[in-house]
Amino acid sequence: MSHSDISAGPDTSPGQAHSRRGAIALAGLLAALLVIPLVIDNAFVSHIFITICLFAALSTAWNIVGGFAGQMSLGHAMFYGIGAYVGMILFQIGISPWLGMFAGAAVAALVGMVISYPCFRLKGPFFTLASIAFLEVMRVLALQFTSVTGGATGMMIDLRLGWTWMVFRERWPSLLIVFGMLLITLAVAWAIRRSRLGFHLVATRERESAAKAAGVRTVRVRLIAVAISSALCAMLGTFHAMYLTFIEPAAMFSLVFSIQIAMFALIGGIGTVTGPLLGAVLLVPITEWARASLGSSALGLHGFVYGMVLIMFVLFMPNGIMSVIKRFITPKPPTDEPTTTETGPISAPAKAAEAPSPDRAGIGSDILRVEGLNKNFGGLAVTRDVNFTLREGEILGMIGPNGAGKTTVFNMISGFLAQDSGTVSLRGPDGQFHQPNNPADFAALGLGRTFQIVQPFAAMSVEENIMVGAFHRHHDEKNAREAARQTAWKMGLGPLLQAEARGLTIGGLKRLEVARVMAMEPRVLLLDEVMAGINQTDVRRAIDLMLSIRDGGVSIIAIEHVMQAVMSLSDRVIVLASGEVIAQGRPQDVVRDPQVIEAYLGKEFADAHA
Numbered sequence: 120m121s122h123s124d125i126s127a128g129p130d131t132s133p134g135q136a137h138s139r140r141g142a143i144a145l146a147g148l149l150a151a152l153l154v155i156p157l158v159i160d161n162a163f164v165s166h167i168f169i170t171i172c173l174f175a176a177l178s179t180a181w182n183i184v185g186g187f188a189g190q191m192s193l194g195h196a197m198f199y200g201i202g203a204y205v206g207m208i209l210f211q212i213g214i215s216p217w218l219g220m221f222a223g224a225a226v227a228a229l230v231g232m233v234i235s236y237p238c239f240r241l242k243g244p245f246f247t248l249a250s251i252a253f254l255e256v257m258r259v260l261a262l263q264f265t266s267v268t269g270g271a272t273g274m275m276i277d278l279r280l281g282w283t284w285m286v287f288r289e290r291w292p293s294l295l296i297v298f299g300m301l302l303i304t305l306a307v308a309w310a311i312r313r314s315r316l317g318f319h320l321v322a323t324r325e326r327e328s329a330a331k332a333a334g335v336r337t338v339r340v341r342l343i344a345v346a347i348s349s350a351l352c353a354m355l356g357t358f359h360a361m362y363l364t365f366i367e368p369a370a371m372f373s374l375v376f377s378i379q380i381a382m383f384a385l386i387g388g389i390g391t392v393t394g395p396l397l398g399a400v401l402l403v404p405i406t407e408w409a410r411a412s413l414g415s416s417a418l419g420l421h422g423f424v425y426g427m428v429l430i431m432f433v434l435f436m437p438n439g440i441m442s443v444i445k446r447f448i449t450p451k452p453p454t455d456e457p458t459t460t461e462t463g464p465i466s467a468p469a470k471a472a473e474a475p476s477p478d479r480a481g482i483g484s485d486i487l488r489v490e491g492l493n494k495n496f497g498g499l500a501v502t503r504d505v506n507f508t509l510r511e512g513e514i515l516g517m518i519g520p521n522g523a524g525k526t527t528v529f530n531m532i533s534g535f536l537a538q539d540s541g542t543v544s545l546r547g548p549d550g551q552f553h554q555p556n557n558p559a560d561f562a563a564l565g566l567g568r569t570f571q572i573v574q575p576f577a578a579m580s581v582e583e584n585i586m587v588g589a590f591h592r593h594h595d596e597k598n599a600r601e602a603a604r605q606t607a608w609k610m611g612l613g614p615l616l617q618a619e620a621r622g623l624t625i626g627g628l629k630r631l632e633v634a635r636v637m638a639m640e641p642r643v644l645l646l647d648e649v650m651a652g653i654n655q656t657d658v659r660r661a662i663d664l665m666l667s668i669r670d671g672g673v674s675i676i677a678i679e680h681v682m683q684a685v686m687s688l689s690d691r692v693i694v695l696a697s698g699e700v701i702a703q704g705r706p707q708d709v710v711r712d713p714q715v716i717e718a719y720l721g722k723e724f725a726d727a728h729a
């Protein structure tokens with residue numbers, strides 16, 4: 120799935136050129152949509168162009184939820200229908216559709232948020248099925264409330280012509296209105312995609328847990344997306360009701376219509392700003408022509424045409440037209456990992472040969488306090504009465520055998536898992552201790568974490584991945600991009616800024632994971648096995664990196680099995696076995712503890728370090 124497109128490219132020179140070319144192509148296409156029907160001045164041609172603009176705008180609005188947020192709704196016609204009915208009902212009582220469309224937008228946004236909230240817990244096809252079910256509910260409601268909606272008979276407008284009523288004899292005023300609405304919808308989608316909200320939506324779509332760790336309030340951002348998308352669809356629905364002059368439930372709350380809206384985005388390029396427009400431009404004329412020229416002799420043929428085109432696209436162009444265009448016009452970013460000499464300014468402090476002292480200068484008072492943490496999974500007690508503290512500017516190594524409960528502790532002290540009992544208190548920037556209970560609140564207090572199994576936002580570039588973290592402190596896109604670039608260079612990812620995350624090696628992905636969290640500028644950093652599976656050179660670089668992060672004032676807890684790193688980095692070490700803390704203290708003392716040797720290190724390690 121492609122994420123960016125011709126209008127949202129990076130700011131590098133080749134990227135700027137590519138963005139400019141894209142913008143010119145888009146402007147040309149939009150101008151053609153307006154100028155061709157005005158010049159030809161034929162009712163049927165104008166109707167086709169109005170339909171293209173309408174579907175392009177609906178599909179662009181759908182794409183904010185279906186593409187950016189990845190919520191595959193097939194019930195979006197319900198918002199269009201709500202807009203149509205609210206606009207029409209208000210029209211009947213003498214209120215202009217120009218006002219009616221805002222009332223419809225407000226109702227649709229509210230309905231969208233209310234029904235989406237519970238549905239966000241549903242994944243994949245279940246969300247889609249729920250959206251279809253709600254569409255059906257709306258259709259039945261429209262049929263039942265005959266006194267308001269006219270029921271199955273539908274509603275017809277009284278002929279009040281003119282701009283106030285949005286009803287015209289000629290086609291061109293309707294064309295101007297829908298074209299304007301298309302421009303607005305495209306502008307909204309473009310602005311969202313470039314904004315903090317857009318990055319948060321795509322991050323949530325790609326990896327919800329990683330997004331949460333970066334401080335994204337995933338439910339809230341998706342609700343905002345639904346509200347905007349529903350409101351835009353409703354406004355288009357009001358316009359279309361005035362254009363059609365007649366509405367009825369089966370047409371306004373139609374599943375086929377919903378599928379068409381989604382399909383234009385799928386074919387054009389889901390998740391891109393201009394993909395839905397391209398999909399509509401390509402498909403609407405074919406099907407409208409088939410419908411008009413074959414008429415009732417081939418009822419339903421347009422459905423057949425859609426089906427055929429969709430199958431061809433799924434087979435030969437699964438990521439839509441935009442993915443192919445992008446491949447041709449985008450300069451290929453480097454995908455090779457930089458060598459050690461390319462790592463930019465992190466030549467880093469010399470590695471400590473000896474384990475540092477726990478009372479090293481620079482270590483301050485407690486910043487995190489963990490008291491009496493217990494967690495059971497079914498009958499299994501995964502952590503038992505875990506107590507420890509982390510002090511400011513300290514590196515606390517966490518070791519223990521596989522299954523000891525280390526990651527479970529991390530999940531509880533970052534809000535990803537609720538403890539059965541016990542408390543986690545984090546000192547905020549205000550100097551007070553707080554007990555947050557969800558990842559976003561932990562992040563807001565300055566806690567960042569990585570995951571044992573790396574969680575990149577695969578469809579985003581390295582730069583965009585890090586920007587998701589940077590948006591935590593910088594609300595403006597430009598500042599977030601700049602901060603992300605600086606972090607990338609510090610982490611040795613500078614040469615790979617434009618590479619797609621999915622192309623990185625495991626070492627690169629681990630660095631990206633740390634870079635994303637560092638861009639959040641955390642005060643407390645939880646690192647879960649960042650050195651697992653990387654080569655010796657990368658281990659040395661990771662050690663240097665962690666020391667430089669600590670020297671920057673960040674307190675770190677690092678789960679690690681690489682003992683070379685644990686010994687040289689940690690001010691203190693805590694050892695977990697079978698969910699219990701069996702030892703904690705200076706690394707050189709802990710590794711001599713017979714219980715630790717028995718449970719984790721083994722006799723060979725003890726002999727080698729005797």
Ligand SMILES: Nc1ncnc2c1ncn2[C@@H]1O[C@H](COP(=O)(O)OP(=O)(O)OP(=O)(O)O)[C@@H](O)[C@H]1O
Pocket residue numbers: 496501519520521522523524525526527528571
């Ligand atoms: N969601 C869960 N449901 C049930 N059991 C779980 C769950 N998460 C973890 N466990 C179990 O809890 C125990 C501790 O797991 P955890 O991942 O915390 O260990 P760990 O010390 O991090 O291990 P490793 O070093 O292998 O990563 C394991 O036995 C694991 O199978």
